Amino acid sequence: MNAPVTQLTGDAIAVEQLQFCYRCGPAVLDIPRWSVPRGGRVFLRGPSGSGKSTLLNLLAGILAAQSHLEVLGQPLDALSGRRRDRFRARHIGVVFQQFNLIPYLSVLDNLRLAAHFGNSSGDVRSRSTELVARLKLDEHLLERRAEQLSVGQQQRVAIARALINRPRLLLVDEPTSALDPEARDAFVQLLMRSYRDVENTLVFVSHDMALARHFSMVADMRELNRAWKTESTDAC
Numbered sequence: 001m002n003a004p005v006t007q008l009t010g011d012a013i014a015v016e017q018l019q020f021c022y023r024c025g026p027a028v029l030d031i032p033r034w035s036v037p038r039g040g041r042v043f044l045r046g047p048s049g050s051g052k053s054t055l056l057n058l059l060a061g062i063l064a065a066q067s068h069l070e071v072l073g074q075p076l077d078a079l080s081g082r083r084r085d086r087f088r089a090r091h092i093g094v095v096f097q098q099f100n101l102i103p104y105l106s107v108l109d110n111l112r113l114a115a116h117f118g119n120s121s122g123d124v125r126s127r128s129t130e131l132v133a134r135l136k137l138d139e140h141l142l143e144r145r146a147e148q149l150s151v152g153q154q155q156r157v158a159i160a161r162a163l164i165n166r167p168r169l170l171l172v173d174e175p176t177s178a179l180d181p182e183a184r185d186a187f188v189q190l191l192m193r194s195y196r197d198v199e200n201t202l203v204f205v206s207h208d209m210a211l212a213r214h215f216s217m218v219a220d221m222r223e224l225n226r227a228w229k230t231e232s233t234d235a236c
């Protein structure tokens with residue numbers, strides 16, 4: 001029975017012989033082994049095309065793994081697409097480059113929707129108020145439509161949405177590329193403060209090595225991913 005696992009055991013992420021290719025194209029990922037302990041803060045780097053986003057999409061269950069991939073104690077490769085969606089909504093926070101907010105909904109409704117899909121109990125409004133305050137956004141922005149916010153504000157709302165269900169794993173894909181170096185640093189510090197529980201695991205993708213100092217671990221796709229090293233053209 002592939003019931004979602006809420007009791008955490010062992011590593012937050014455990015990968016073994018993880019291989020992936022898009023629609024019979026060349027192998028994009030070939031990771032013999034990789035694990036991240038619970039509470040790990042990983043800075044994931046690598047050249048363009050080395051598979052960072054693909055790996056994050058597999059960890060989030062957006063892409064289906066074709067080999068062993070365990071997240072928060074749950075083998076994701078054993079779950080159907082629907083179950084992976086449910087697992088992600090309940091246990092994983094995701095912030096991608098495009099934020100993916102629903103533009104015509106208010107900030108509060110964007111957060112409510114995420115709480116609904118994550119089956120969050122409790123008062124979503126007060127949790128949202130607390131989160132926007134933590135992320136240094138004015139409370140009145142809760143009523144504003146997402147499309148009326150600046151990029152920097154949307155970025156913080158995307159984090160609030162990712163945190164609304166108190167995820168044990170947060171996956172963040174290059175959300176700072178539009179910011180200047182000082183703003184990037186401030187953003188990462190804010191993210192760290194907002195997500196500081198020792199049980200919480202963070203994987204943060206970025207090209208900006210200056211940000212690596214905020215993280216307890218650095219992983220490099222050039223070392224992790226054999227498909228990149230060999231630049232394999234074998235179809236899988």
Ligand SMILES: Nc1ncnc2c1ncn2[C@@H]1O[C@H](COP(=O)(O)OP(=O)(O)OP(=O)(O)O)[C@@H](O)[C@H]1O
Nearest residue numbers: 022025028046047048049050051052053054055221
């Ligand atoms: N939907 C897709 N269909 C086919 N190939 C894809 C798809 N998405 C990515 N790829 C290929 O997979 C490889 C890894 O891409 P990915 O986006 O994971 O790299 P990345 O390290 O995140 O790159 P970047 O830093 O430029 O965002 C690339 O060769 C890319 O062309």
